[in-house]
Amino acid sequence: MAIYREKNFAERRDAATTAKKALLEKYKAKPAADDPAVLARQAERKAILEARAIREAEKEKLRQERLAREAAEKAEREAKAEAERLAAEAAAQEEASRREAEESDRIARVLADDAERKAKRDARYAARKSRVKRMPPSANYG
Template structure:
């Protein structure tokens, strides 16, 4: 049923103000009651964020370690390849020098044989 009471403007205004004040008191009471749980939740969120950051830093460190390991392996492989190439070049140069030395020795032996034959021929003629 309707409230047929005749209320004045001032009554309505004071009722509205009382209602607003009651709502504000209820809000403040609820906020104070939730303060311990809010702090606990905030601390929990902070701990989760720190753990997340620690895991991220660990992942980055693992990536960095892996990258450094790969770079070290690549450097070792390149050094081994360079050493093998140098050894091959040195061996080829040594083989070339040996071949040249044999050619010179053979040439000298041929010349010596030719000179000996020439001297024998001259000795027989003379």
């Protein structure tokens, strides 16, 4: 089993210097801009970016179509709901008119019945009065 040993300053400095040299060598080994591998990699990246742009444009087109379709469906639903609301209002208005007509008929019948009862009562009253005004024949001999 290895025992952990802390590195001293010189070892850390040497490790940092080695790492810097490795980075410098890697940078120096970098191919030039006109290297065919670099150009191929750039062309590949450009093709990827163009393909991504095409996909994004298609996605946007599909999104716009979906939004337009949803807006049309929403407008259709709202128009249908408005038509149903208007039909319900018309039915309610018709029902109210029918009830009002029934109420008017009932009131007219009640008033006609009251007028008929009053006419009968008045006729009875007039008949009674006419009987009272006539004096019986025996009343003159008294």
